[in-house]
Amino acid sequence: MSAQIKVNAELHMKEAGIVNEIFDQLPENPTPGLMVVVDGVPQTYTNIDGEYGWWVMSQKAMYYTHYQTDSSKQWVVDHNLGTDSLMVHVYNEDNQLIMCNITQVNDNTLYIDLTSATTGRAIIFGASQAYAGYVPESSIPIQNESIAYGTDEPTADEDASLYVVIE
Numbered sequence: 001m002s003a004q005i006k007v008n009a010e011l012h013m014k015e016a017g018i019v020n021e022i023f024d025q026l027p028e029n030p031t032p033g034l035m036v037v038v039d040g041v042p043q044t045y046t047n048i049d050g051e052y053g054w055w056v057m058s059q060k061a062m063y064y065t066h067y068q069t070d071s072s073k074q075w076v077v078d079h080n081l082g083t084d085s086l087m088v089h090v091y092n093e094d095n096q097l098i099m100c101n102i103t104q105v106n107d108n109t110l111y112i113d114l115t116s117a118t119t120g121r122a123i124i125f126g127a128s129q130a131y132a133g134y135v136p137e138s139s140i141p142i143q144n145e146s147i148a149y150g151t152d153e154p155t156a157d158e159d160a161s162l163y164v165v166i167e
Contacts, residue, residue, distance in 0.1 A: 026054055062126040071119050075112040081126035082107050092120040 023038045030036075030045040032052065037043070040060040048055060064079035079086075084107055090100050098120070101113040112122055 030054075059127075064124045064126075066122040066124065068119050068121065071117040073114050073117050075114075075122065077110050077112060077122060077124065078108060079110065079124045079126070080108045081124065083126040085127035086110070087125040088112070088122055089125075090114075090120065090122045092118050 023036050026038055026043070027034070027036060032046055033044065035042065035044045035057075042057045043054050044057055045052065045054055062081055062083075064077075064081055066075065066077045066079065068075045084104055086102075086104070088100075088102050088110070090098050090112055092098050098114065098118070103111040103113065105111060110124070
């Protein structure tokens with residue numbers, strides 16, 4: 001048997017922290033280890049190579065949730081994610097993950113084929129081409145320093161690395 005700790009409030013720990021909240025900008029005066037999601041991008045405030053700063057942990061999430069209210073063996077999903085790099089999770093009305101066959105029609109539509117007529121939902125995740133850490137022309141105060149993200153969003157032809165200037 002393993003122990004469980006359930007926290008129903010913000011949890012702040014020395015050198016670690018998790019805040020279950022979505023932010024519209026990076027919080028001021030963060031503690032080391034703080035993890036947040038800003039505009040769909042998970043980030044953590046940590047020390048790498050002797051420098052504290054916000055580090056992007058993933059690209060911006062790109063997803064679509066399809067709700068199938070009419071029982072059917074085939075669901076037609078217009079997700080409009082504009083990519084053929086997809087991951088699909090399909091759940092029945094009892095919220096159980098179910099097996100299915102996926103046929104991609106084009107970059108915006110797919111078919112979900114099931115063994116029997118079912119209602120439920122499908123969550124479709126697409127590979128994001130969005131610049132993960134881009135915050136247009138903003139400067140965010142961090143413990144008497146500021147972090148400025150790139151002033152121009154990279155084009156599709158440019159490397160989407162995170163540009164950070166610590167002043």
